[in-house]
Every structure is written in C-alpha cells, then in structure tokens.
Amino acid sequence: MTNRILAFGICFTGYRELYCCGDTITGEVVLELGQDTKIESIDLCISGVCDVHLHSKCTVQAEYQADDDACPLRAREIYFEKSLQLYPSKSANEDTLLKVGRHAFYFEASLPATNLPNSFEGSLGYVRYVAKSILQTSQTELEAKRAFTLLGDTYDINLNQGSLERFNVSRSYIPTHFWFRGKGAVKAVATVPRVAYCAGEEIPMSLDITNDSGHKVKKITATFLQSMFCRIGRKTKTSVKQMSSLEFKEIREEKRSTRSSELIRIPAVAPSNLVNCDLIELAYELVISVAVTTMVMTKKIVFRIPIEVGNVPLQNNPEKNGNTLT
Incomplete structure (x- = not known):
C-alpha cells in the first residue's frame, strides 16, 4: 500500500x-x-x-x-x-x-x-x-x-444403483514355513456394509482373521485415499493423496481366530468425479492392509475398496434402520 x-x-x-x-x-x-x-x-x-x-x-x-x-x-x-x-x-x-x-x-x-x-x-x-x-x-x-x-451441483448417491452393495472379500497368504512354526495360512475377510457415502460419514469396517501359520499378524491399517486424474488432450497425470488413516488393534499371535471392527471417517472432500469439470476427475478408495511378519520378511494382505463420495445422503440408510454390520 x-x-x-x-x-x-x-x-x-x-x-x-x-x-x-x-x-x-x-x-x-x-x-x-x-x-x-x-x-x-x-x-x-x-x-x-x-x-x-x-x-x-x-x-x-x-x-x-x-x-x-x-x-x-x-x-x-x-x-x-x-x-x-x-x-x-x-x-x-x-x-x-x-x-x-x-x-x-x-x-x-x-x-x-x-x-x-x-x-x-x-x-x-x-x-x-x-x-x-x-x-x-x-x-x-x-x-x-x-x-x-x-x-457445486449435487451428486446424489441414491441414484447410484450400487450404493448399497456390500463389500465382502476373502484373501489368504501362506508364509514360508519353518520346522518350529505352523504350516497353515493367514486368511483375512474384509467387510464393508456399502460403498457409497457422504463427506463426514463414518465407514464401518470389519476384519475376520484366521491365522494357522504360527506367524504374527503385526499391524492392520486402514487408509482413505483420494486419486486426482488430470487430462489435457491425450495426456493424463495422476496424483494420490492420503486423506485419513487409522490402525486396528494388534492381533496377538496366540489367537488363532479373531474379529476386529473399526470406523474411519470421510473428511470434507469434493464429490467423486468432480461433476461438471472436464479437466479433473476424482476417485476415492479405502485400503485395508494386514501385515504378516515372518522371520525374514513382512508380507501384506491388501484390500482395495472403491468408495463413491456424494453430497446427498442415503434416504434409506440400512445402518440407521438397525441393520448394522455384524
């Protein structure tokens, strides 16, 4: 001045x-x-x-x-x-x-x-x-x-036919075995009640683990990611940003079968796809990682769950109607 x-x-x-x-x-x-x-x-x-x-x-x-x-x-x-x-x-x-x-x-x-x-x-x-x-x-x-x-313009997740789709996937890992360890596998089943949410909502996550390997499940983490896709002509570039994360409680080695549940909150983010913008697209993903520790390495069992984020909440929310994740 x-x-x-x-x-x-x-x-x-x-x-x-x-x-x-x-x-x-x-x-x-x-x-x-x-x-x-x-x-x-x-x-x-x-x-x-x-x-x-x-x-x-x-x-x-x-x-x-x-x-x-x-x-x-x-x-x-x-x-x-x-x-x-x-x-x-x-x-x-x-x-x-x-x-x-x-x-x-x-x-x-x-x-x-x-x-x-x-x-x-x-x-x-x-x-x-x-x-x-x-x-x-x-x-x-x-x-x-x-x-x-x-x-901006509303992105109504009620119009998404797959918004109430339940994610339930099983994955296994068979570690390298030693004579003093078990000979089984580590099996994990990840469950999310639906795949469409609004900013500020919490995603209930459930993880069932069966550990017959004799090795330790050391860490379980959940991360909410935002992927930004920019397109100019035929050129495309992607940027991935971590928006929130948390760590599940540790699973003790001596416990063969266990279930762990956590809630991860979706922060204040723009809706999926960034409607009405031709240069930028947005996608969201929930990544759940189970780290299995052996004597020589740490192996991760990874679940990647696509999440749709809108700005109009579900009118028929199964969690509010008492159908919570069990």
Whole structure:
C-alpha cells in the first residue's frame, strides 16, 4: 500500500465464505485513504475457473496465462465471469476525487444456478471461485482478491444403483514355513456394509482373521485415499493423496481366530468425479492392509475398496434402520 491508499480489500456480507449454486453474493469493496486521492475506477470481477498442469516445470500456484507457450501441458476451463463497475457508477457523474477516510462500495451478483463443479484444491490443479477487485489511479493499479468455497451441483448417491452393495472379500497368504512354526495360512475377510457415502460419514469396517501359520499378524491399517486424474488432450497425470488413516488393534499371535471392527471417517472432500469439470476427475478408495511378519520378511494382505463420495445422503440408510454390520 501507499501513503495515500492505506487499505484496499473485499468483504463478503456476514463474513460468509461458503455458497451454493444460484446463491447471491453480496459485500463491499473497502478503500481507506490517508489523503484525498483521485480514483479513476474500481472494478470487480467474480469468476469460477479450473486450472491444471501436467508439466513438471509448471506450478499450479502461478497465475495462468493464456499465451503461455512454455507450458503446453497446461489448460484452463472458465465456468463464469461477472464484471461490475463499482466506481464511478454508470448512473451518476461523480467527482473522482475521494476524500481522506474510509469508503465502501457495495456489490451484488448472482451465481449460476447449474453446471458448476465443487471447489477443489489439488497438487495438479484446482477449481477456484474468486472475487477480484482492481483499483486504478493515474499513478498505480492495485488488486484485491478474496476466494470463496462453492458447493457445486449435487451428486446424489441414491441414484447410484450400487450404493448399497456390500463389500465382502476373502484373501489368504501362506508364509514360508519353518520346522518350529505352523504350516497353515493367514486368511483375512474384509467387510464393508456399502460403498457409497457422504463427506463426514463414518465407514464401518470389519476384519475376520484366521491365522494357522504360527506367524504374527503385526499391524492392520486402514487408509482413505483420494486419486486426482488430470487430462489435457491425450495426456493424463495422476496424483494420490492420503486423506485419513487409522490402525486396528494388534492381533496377538496366540489367537488363532479373531474379529476386529473399526470406523474411519470421510473428511470434507469434493464429490467423486468432480461433476461438471472436464479437466479433473476424482476417485476415492479405502485400503485395508494386514501385515504378516515372518522371520525374514513382512508380507501384506491388501484390500482395495472403491468408495463413491456424494453430497446427498442415503434416504434409506440400512445402518440407521438397525441393520448394522455384524
């Protein structure tokens, strides 16, 4: 800032930062002057964009440039742009000399009612919704930005025919045997009551283990993963991020048969597929890993369970109706 311009920023009404499709955004662009200053214009632009990059030399934090030939594996998708002239107003012939002190310029804009993806931030790209104001004087140009989170079009898991599908898979591992150890296998059966959830819900997991090997099942972990797929033309790049994890209670070696149950919570994440975004797709996976320790190595029995994440909960939830996992 300068001695003339002490502060310049954007404030949403009620300090609100979360909006839905079709909402109206209201607020003020606030300007504080230390001296009388001639202001040529104050403009505001509210936009929603997706920016992705597949090149190692590109940085997603950098400002996108449409003529950036040095980064051919970068693409941008614009969902909407709304521009407003806040000062001087088009309806009045105002004196562009503003007095010392605080000035507030009210704005109001409606978001599109449909076809907007959810806000998202990833290592290869993002979907961002931003209000940006530009102040122009004869000597300088200042810019103020404020981002907001948008809950995009709904992804209703009730419309997914496989949302109530029960995951129940058995896997075995036969360790290398020694004369003083057993000669059996380690068998694990993983069960999840359904494969579609909403952010904030907990996934009940059940694991039945039969250990006839004489070796120790040392660790059981569950990890919830988010896979981000970015596509530009025929080029594709994938980024996998761990969103949450937990560890099951240790299974003692002397216990031949045991059952362990845990709950893992789905954090606040964007819906699967990132509906209405053509550059980014999202997929989620629950990975349950059983580590069997022998004298020479540790072998893992791994279950990979695809999980659909939506933002409209199940209307007929079997767990709430008393049909819990047994």
